[in-house]
Amino acid sequence: MVQERTDAELLEASWAEPTAFVELYRRHAEDILRYFARRTLDPQAAAELTAETFAEAYASRGKYKNTGAAGVAWLYGIAKHQMGRYFRAGRVEETARKKLHMPLRHLPEEDYERIEDLIDFEPIRVALAEALETLEGDQREALKLRVIDGLPYPDVAARLHCAEAAARQRVSRGLRRLALVLQERGLELTAEVD
Amino acid sequence: MDSPIKYLNQLEADLDAVAETKTVKGRGGGRGGRARGGRWKTWSGAAAAFLVLAWGIGFLADAGLNDGSFSLAGVDAGSATQAGTGTNDEAVPAASPALLPVAEEAFLPWTAAGDTTTDRTISIGKTQIADLSKIVRDGSLSIKIANGTFERRFEDVTDIAEAYGGYVLESETKGAGSGSLTLRIPAARFDDAIVAVRALGEVSASQMSGEDVTAEYVDLQARLTILEARRDVLLSLMTQATTIPQTITVQNALDGVQLKIEQIQGQLRFFDKQVAESTLKVELREEGVEEELTQEEEEIGNPSLSRAVDRAIQGFFGVLATVIVGLGYLVPLGVLGGLGYGAVMLARRRRR
Numbered sequence: 144m145v146q147e148r149t150d151a152e153l154l155e156a157s158w159a160e161p162t163a164f165v166e167l168y169r170r171h172a173e174d175i176l177r178y179f180a181r182r183t184l185d186p187q188a189a190a191e192l193t194a195e196t197f198a199e200a201y202a203s204r205g206k207y208k209n210t211g212a213a214g215v216a217w218l219y220g221i222a223k224h225q226m227g228r229y230f231r232a233g234r235v236e237e238t239a240r241k242k243l244h245m246p247l248r249h250l251p252e253e254d255y256e257r258i259e260d261l262i263d264f265e266p267i268r269v270a271l272a273e274a275l276e277t278l279e280g281d282q283r284e285a286l287k288l289r290v291i292d293g294l295p296y297p298d299v300a301a302r303l304h305c306a307e308a309a310a311r312q313r314v315s316r317g318l319r320r321l322a323l324v325l326q327e328r329g330l331e332l333t334a335e336v337d
Numbered sequence: 338m339d340s341p342i343k344y345l346n347q348l349e350a351d352l353d354a355v356a357e358t359k360t361v362k363g364r365g366g367g368r369g370g371r372a373r374g375g376r377w378k379t380w381s382g383a384a385a386a387f388l389v390l391a392w393g394i395g396f397l398a399d400a401g402l403n404d405g406s407f408s409l410a411g412v413d414a415g416s417a418t419q420a421g422t423g424t425n426d427e428a429v430p431a432a433s434p435a436l437l438p439v440a441e442e443a444f445l446p447w448t449a450a451g452d453t454t455t456d457r458t459i460s461i462g463k464t465q466i467a468d469l470s471k472i473v474r475d476g477s478l479s480i481k482i483a484n485g486t487f488e489r490r491f492e493d494v495t496d497i498a499e500a501y502g503g504y505v506l507e508s509e510t511k512g513a514g515s516g517s518l519t520l521r522i523p524a525a526r527f528d529d530a531i532v533a534v535r536a537l538g539e540v541s542a543s544q545m546s547g548e549d550v551t552a553e554y555v556d557l558q559a560r561l562t563i564l565e566a567r568r569d570v571l572l573s574l575m576t577q578a579t580t581i582p583q584t585i586t587v588q589n590a591l592d593g594v595q596l597k598i599e600q601i602q603g604q605l606r607f608f609d610k611q612v613a614e615s616t617l618k619v620e621l622r623e624e625g626v627e628e629e630l631t632q633e634e635e636e637i638g639n640p641s642l643s644r645a646v647d648r649a650i651q652g653f654f655g656v657l658a659t660v661i662v663g664l665g666y667l668v669p670l671g672v673l674g675g676l677g678y679g680a681v682m683l684a685r686r687r688r689r
């Protein structure tokens with residue numbers, strides 16, 4: 144039986160064999176996406192941050208030094224930096240993707256709900272309820288219907304008497320605002336990596 | 338990867354495409370090649386920009402220094418350039434070391450001679466100050482004259498020299514319509530002579546220069562005073578010599594001192610003459626007569642490898658010198674900037 148390579152080995156091998164990096168991506172892409180989704184509460188931002196993190200990791204894999212620690216820790220180090228920049232600038236950087244000539248993709252409609260599913264709201268429900276009160280009326284209502292009541296987007300749109308895309312936008316903006324409020328209050332969403 | 342999230346599948350495909358491209362490009366290349374290459378390019382670019390910046394600053398600094406120097410060189414078309422004052426007035430350095438109060442003349446034996454024609458006196462408030470500066474002035478004028486007037490103008494220049502108390506040191510004619518004269522004019526009337534010569538035609542080029550030999554002159558005079566004092570002592574010893582060997586020894590020493598005195602006196606006379614009389618080179622050329630090529634122009638017309646190498650080496654060291662001057666400004670600024678940046682980064686990190 145062929146022994147599977149460790150993350151560190153994949154990172155080291157990716158110099159001579161760039162496709163080894165893709166293997167690393169397959170292993171950790173979903174975890175990294177969840178990591179971002181739980182902190183930003185914004186599916187689009189979380190997806191873009193994931194893309195930018197892997198692009199930066201690929202571009203700077205020459206700087207990786209195998210010190211015996213898990214290779215994935217290096218990846219999360221980059222993710223942490225990306226998130227810090229996101230909260231400071233209010234937008235996701237595109238530098239690494241542009242450097243590698245990667246396309247800047249938009250999140251497909253159907254992915255919104257799937258990414259929201261990755262966010263576990265249970266541990267922060269109280270904090271969320273408090274933070275919700277700081278939001279504007281339409282955003283707060285959309286969030287309550289979607290996050291607290293757990294309604295699907297077509298139902299949220301029907302209750303708010305607006306198009307599904309508009310409902311999705313209100314939820315997305317509300318979540319982003321919510322993430323900032325939680326960040327300011329020092330309340331972190333669950334940070335565990337599954 | 339078969340994720341329910343389409344975005345992740347698309348991202349995998351994008352990364353795969355990038356990895357494939359790099360595999361093709363990087364085949365045969367070792368670890369770190371691209372990143373190091375990229376870093377190397379960045380650092381090279383930064384270093385080049387830094388050096389260009391240093392050169393620019395050095396260039397500006399050099400230009401600034403040259404502006405303040407006492408240089409009389411200048412060429413223009415149609416008007417004479419006289420650096421220092423910018424006019425035809427006598428150039429008087431503002432802060433000459435030889436500017437001394439008249440009262441001090443009594444203590445300076447060489448001023449007692451007072452035979453140089455360019456010693457000037459200027460007044461600042463109630464204090465009269467003797468300007469003892471020794472400046473050797475030279476100039477050249479190229480005059481374009483009307484056709485058929487060369488001989489008459491040639492004579493006019495000779496007349497001008499005599500009219501202003503000077504003389505023609507040498508003259509030369511080139512063909513029928515052009516020639517040059519070198520005039521020696523008393524320094525006090527040099528500017529008047531220039532004005533008169535300029536009036537003969539259209540000035541196509543002019544150059545005025547001045548060399549301050551005051552320091553050298555004062556040094557020679559001081560040495561002369563010491564030697565004269567030594568000669569007096571030796572003469573006194575000579576009268577006291579009682580034996581032939583004593584007389585011969587003192588005489589030899591006296592001869593040596595006397596020789597040196599005469600050498601210095603000769604040098605002082607030369608300086609006095611150079612300062613008292615200025616040299617003006619006048620080139621007359623009828624319209625339509627071709628101008629002689631200057632040495633530089635000849636070099637351009639007849640390129641020489643050795644000259645080219647010489648100029649290249651000069652150019653190289655010139656640029657290097659300018660960059661070094663610029664680094665003198667830039668390095669301290671860079672250090673201060675680095676310290677400031679470090680402090681800001683430290684403060685930010687602590688805030689976090």
